[in-house]
Amino acid sequence: MLRAVSVRQARGVVSGRSCKNLIGSLRSFSKIVSQVDASDDSQTGKFVNTVSKPYAVTTYARPNLVLTHGKGSILYDLENRQYIDFSSGIAVTCLGHANEELAQVINDQTSKLLHCSNLFYNLPAGELANKLVSKTRDSGAMKDAQRVFLCNSGTEANEAALKFARKYGKTINESKIEIITFKNSFHGRTMGALSVTPNPKYQAPFSPLIPSIQVADTEDINSVAKVISKEKTCAVIIEPIQGEGGINIVNEKFLVELRKLCDENDVLLIFDEIQCGLSRSGKLWAHSTLNESVNPDILTMAKALGNGFPIGATMITDKVESALQVGDHGTTYGGNPLAARIGNFVLDKLTEESFLQGVNEKSEIFKTSLDKIAKKYPDHVLAVKGKGLLLGLQLNNSVDSTAVVNKCRENGLVVITAGLNVVRIVPALNIPNELISKGLDILDHSLKQVIESST
Template structure:
């Protein structure tokens, strides 16, 4: 019976939901509503069909999303939300993208999967396109080879394995990896080992040995750890997403690249969240001098607009250390994922599209800066670049409280470390929804402040 109710509700919402925020002109028009109760249709679905059978992962509110369109999402209670999360920087072209739906249907009638035992057309085309478009965009000057996989974590696992193999080809003891405070590279054992957050690491210790932790604000911390005979790689996010929307300075990255060169150490850029158009260029490092470019580049999230796909791009120098059978994957490079990835790359590398991202970023920064001015005792600054943005809150305003209040008011946003509210919308979010969403955010901050008095 519950399944039937859920299905019927989805059909109802597909015809139009109750809007929290549609056509907002004044803050007073925003209608707040708490998360669904335990005895609601949502509560019954979660407690009967979901929680008893799902492994514990995130702490989630009583919210069941049923469908979306563009930068709007709808739930089982027929409520509409402006989406500033895009599935954690994933759905870069928005929900239910019509062109992608047509590609998925077309490819599903031809070939979904054949494994890496054989070549397939879309995988080869995507690998070629990633390398060529990267160079055209001013990114990774020595990009040459691509390993296709299924997620960001897998992309980073491949990067770490490739780096270890490269190091051992020089010296059997050259296996150490340097990572950085506030970084996030994934939750599998290798990727988790270079994610130095006690909250994530402690329950699963001991982790992979040979990992050293430096500070992105202190190049001397790297100098004290890097060793020509021991260090094989340094892994860093040019903009830390999960860690607090922290933009690593060009000066630091330049000095880091030189340290790596001087010590025969590979430089890995993790652009899983900050890459693929999110900063207004194909890659966050595309703004850097060629001399600063990485030896290995990892990507995922936006590459599939919601379909699971990741990739690791390497130079020929790294490729030369690999042998047949060193690494592999069953699903990676499947025809469907690769075809979707090709479409996404074509879209986000279009010059007009990139200009649109920068235009939208300017609108966001202008509106968010007004929030900083309006609440100087509670909001410290706007952080980030492009459409990877954050509001840095002061200690007397918690990001989780604001996110909860935003959800009640019809806006989905997410937290990041260091008490930052993270904003990572679709790269093609309409300008009117940017303004609408920021207005809800403003109103929500005001409510949280007033309720805390």
């Protein structure tokens, strides 16, 4: 009974006050008003404690906040409160919430065909694979891109990449199975992807993981040279810009030398651009601006490709394809007509020249203001990091990034953390400039509050 009542209450709020608020003008945010997380006896608290929390598997530590809907770069909760969104669902909703054009695309495709399995071809999946390859080549990235495996998430895209690499290595010799990964990297939470995510916090509870993994350092090419082997290594996996690990841009010279080592040892180079790709860096791919010799053999993607709908992809060269046979890999849902149709729409938007120009212009607005914040608090801010709209404010140990994130939420701004005590900023790529300015004012104010409370 508690469950039924709580669900009806939640629906009532969504269809009542909140929807009226959407139709009306957005809150100006001109005055920062603290709105602490809802109490246990609030409508939100009752929903969380009686409907959701007792029945949901333990994953994230979440505040008493139930999001009900959004529009563009504004989110709304069960208490009818509004938040500027600098997180875009962890770098996912690149075109913003409730995008009207995308809603029309979804409605049209659901009236035609949702699913047909990969036992048959379907139009949207074929078009998306073709488009990903052609647009990638046109962008100046991955010049030998040729084939695409469509799946449902980033970790699945990386699992496919690791399997393809292992298969390639074993076609040369049975012992060529080792994979090199890097400190501060994050590639997913399934067993294969977790095995190349060398963070004890994530790995320790599930060890032993997949064997034959070597860990190197993106600050030291010799650390790669020491563990790479023509006889044993099949692949190197790296993020050109590390997201979860702290918004760390990998040096171009390092990547040039890494590509050279891979070529010398007949090792596949995998670029994980699940977070930094698909125009978030200001180019279609983060490696688009690198030396033309720095091209991967395998490229993984997800997040922004579906603007919130689950989809991922693994792009490979013909060299990798030549090692694969029918039955080596597969998926039930991957490349379903709905996900692929969404991917086609999103990719078209993200590759428009005017759209990419807008991403870079918005990036400059962010970086200019973040630099001012860093100069304002020189004893507490170590660096402004990142590229495009994958940005971070790295704090020193005197300020806890989680505390800043929590204070921002109280003040009406959603941001998230990353490794190395970083406040991560990954908004929708089309976020209005006015909301950028207002959100940064809230970040500045919130950081000041946390600093003052800790002294």
